[in-house]
Amino acid sequence: MAPVLPLVLPLQPRIRLAQGLWLLSWLLALAGGLTLLCSGHLLVQLWHLSTFLAPSCPFAILPQVALAAGTVALGTGLVGAGASRASLDAAQYRPWRKVLSPLLVAGTAAGGGLLVFALGLTLALPGSLDTGLEEGLGTALAHYKDTEVPGHCHAKRLLDELQLRHHCCGRHGYKDWFGVQWVSSRYLDPSDQDVVDRIQSNVEGLYLIDGVPFSCCNPHSPRPCLQSRLSDPHAHPLFDPRQPSLNLWTQGCHAALLGHLQSLASTLGSTLTVTFMLQILVLLGLRYLQTALEGLGGVIDGEGEAQGYLFPSGLKDMLKTAWLQGGVAHRPAPEEAPAEEEPPKEGLPEA
């Protein structure tokens, strides 16, 4: 039974491996911490923008999974740093000998699995943002006027603050406001003929105007903001045709938010990739260090053959021994195979 990917490790390379592993482990811990910070930041941003994202949008899963993956990476880094530091001293390494195997299995399974899952989500989920934002912003626009309806009373304030902070207007442009009644009926004068005409001429009885809220105004405009009667060319006779775009924000909030969240997601994706690569290196290094030290009896400068490997025997042999181990437990019939497999079985619990 040949060990998988064996590597001969004399004294100097062993010490180098332990030292290099210590450095890599701290780098992994740093990368894990960065991932935690990035995913935390993204979670906070999503919480602030929760009004504008449809509840059915699954985008929020990404930072949660990344948070878990970052925690596991941080843990792996700290364990790796401790184990590699202890491996240089025989007395300190003794308590690590029993603990290292299950830790490696847990690290590979949990850490590797979570990181792969998170990376997959980073690639797949931003697409769902599009529809989520579309729906969420549409609802917010429709409820802008409902400042006294419980459950929607904050829509006006949140949408105004969104437009002021992200420099956007409406969903895809300022004309979205022309199709929504954003002035509450409470503030409409029922005796005003203009108001009555507008409501009667609309199929659904909505009061639609060609005006926008104040939060769409662009402070860079040289003239005081024009908010009302925007489609009437004679309403503002001195409107400067050279700078039509400076009066209001031209970008729609859908594009603005999409860009903002996608850039955050891509930053998170790059930190996850770096963490993933570092985690693979640290886990491999730890495995090689562990198997090399086992061959020497747990002392880094001990006598004996120093060979590190990934698995004591190939995959097929491992499965066979595991199967036969289970078979011996059920059938007491003596077979030669299990007796021969006894010594390599020692390697199994470690793998």
Next chain:
Amino acid sequence: MALLKVKFDQKKRVKLAQGLWLMNWLSVLAGIIIFSLGLFLKIELRKRSDVMNNSESHFVPNSLIVMGVLSCVFNSLAGKICYDALDPAKYAKWKPWLKPYLAVCVLFNIALFLVTLCCFLMRGSLESTLAHGLKNGMKYYRDTDTPGRCFMKKTIDLLQIEFKCCGNNGFRDWFEIQWISNRYLDFSSKEVKDRIKSNVDGRYLVDGVPFSCCNPSSPRPCIQYQLTNNSAHYSYDHQTEELNLWVNGCRAALLSYYSSLMNSMGAVTLLVWLFEVTITIGLRYLHTALEGVSNPEDPECESEGWLLEKSVSETWKAFLESLKKLGKSNQVEAEGADAGQAPEAG
């Protein structure tokens, strides 16, 4: 009678030196923090120098920056001295410098305390600068085509949105200035002509405010024009309406922002000052304890450390005497130089 005498044996001296070494390096970190605080305050003041007439005083951030740098320098030097203090050979080369160095440290601590006081007291000058600056800023709001002032509208709008304020003391300040440029007034309209004629200076004043004064928390769409005319808007009473516009004036908002900034910086500097005083006292004890080692061959012997060799009044008298002697010897030297005779020391 020495002031605050403390007995030191070898172990205690070593512990004192090690503790002082650590404290000095922590103090270097504190110096870096003070430097960055000063830099941050300078940048914040520069960002809004437009509304402060470009005449704001940068004394506080400049002095914080200088104090931070000095603190780093002095404390790293003191750390080196404490490190060498345990080795008699290395300490011998520092010995003659220690007394003047301690004097410089005392002066530095006094200066740091003065800077801390300044952090808390600069409020008054900032208030008057802000009042003038904002008044001018609002005056130039409409001059978006005058070079040198074309950015004032954008600055004031962004300021009012960010600090949630309107006008200098309140939104009524906008009623007293013409903030709509003549370029955008339709002079063929009767209403415009009436307003301009009825004003003494020929200005177009409205009872309206720019859009940046609007409060997003208001339940109704923002009312910007005809603010004092109740009949112009349905179900509107300008006396009781509170949420429509920001109620704070920008002067008060900016003042409270900068005050809180400088107060917190003052608090941090005060803590650092206390830390520095502790270090100076510790250094003085180490100095006198090492001086008091009577037998240089036996490093294990006990010695005494004190703050002042004699009591405070005696030390002050001795200090004045030495000043007088210095003055007398100068005088005698000058006379001797005139007479061409070598003077006798007084």
